Amino acid sequence: MEQQKFGDTNKFDELVKEYVNDIRKIVYTYVKNHHTMEDITQEVFLSAFNNFASFRGESSIKTWLVKIAINKSKDYLKSWHYRAIQITNWIKEESGNSNTEKTIIDNDRDKELARIIMELPIKYREVIILYYYEELDSIEISNILNLKINTVKTRLIRGRDLVKRRFELNG
Template identity: 40%
Template sequence: MNAQTDLEQIIRQHGEELLRLAYTYVKNRQTAEDLVQDVFLKAFVKQTDFRGDSHYKTYLYRMVMNRCKDYLRSWHYRKTILMEPFQGASSGRPSSDLSEDNAVLGHQVLVLPIKYREVLVFYYYKELSMREIAELLNVPENTVKTRLQRGRKQLKLNLERGGYDARFFYQNEY
């Protein structure tokens, strides 16, 4: 098995979910692909001397998360995003259609501040436990819980401001 096959195997195994995870941070598909490619190459190069205790998948999550945050902090991103048209959380018309509300809910998750968005994504989308999220983000478990609560609260508020159905929050408390 040569290097290309090794790399291809790693990408096949983890690429799909890492691309989607990166997108939840940067919300641009091309950028997500570039960042994930960068992460794979770094992870691949140093896989022989990797000594961290965390599971390899968690390790990749962490790399993607940090790489995305580095990108979002960069001036390149800040300049780019400022030139894009603004879309407020309350844009669009209210809907009574539940499936449409569902799509709006996903969009609203992605426009939350990163600190809330990432815990919601890891908890609901990636289905990690609070403990796993705490280790991944390197914060206390209580912090994760607080961010989850605040994230849900913010999400609910944004939906209500936009006139959308926020019934999810009355029915499903974690």
């Protein structure tokens, strides 16, 4: 799939289906708003479709899409529109139908961890999300964020420490 050009929309549709959820997660970690996330996700794929000719193949398509998503998200965060609006939506996960005590405790712990990660400064949050949730390695993260690899590693260490301290503080 990655070596093919988007000669027809069916190939592009396959690409969207394969990566849309990953891109939504990344965008949401920046904008923390579901409606904005959907808008930016659409912009990411529209940009990818329009600019596929500029894709040099030096990375995977997923890495390229993640970079577009991060750039579009950061552009939004710099915009006047974002600065004029206070974001009030937080991560809301659907709880399962199970009512066992363990499931409830696990869900609460997961929600608390997600809340703590979302409250991290963006420079730590983005590397934590890309490393643990998107399963990208330090080199890919370095390329996506235009950072030195040692900076990525340092931010991962500091981000983990912040999460650990805040998680322990909250019980």
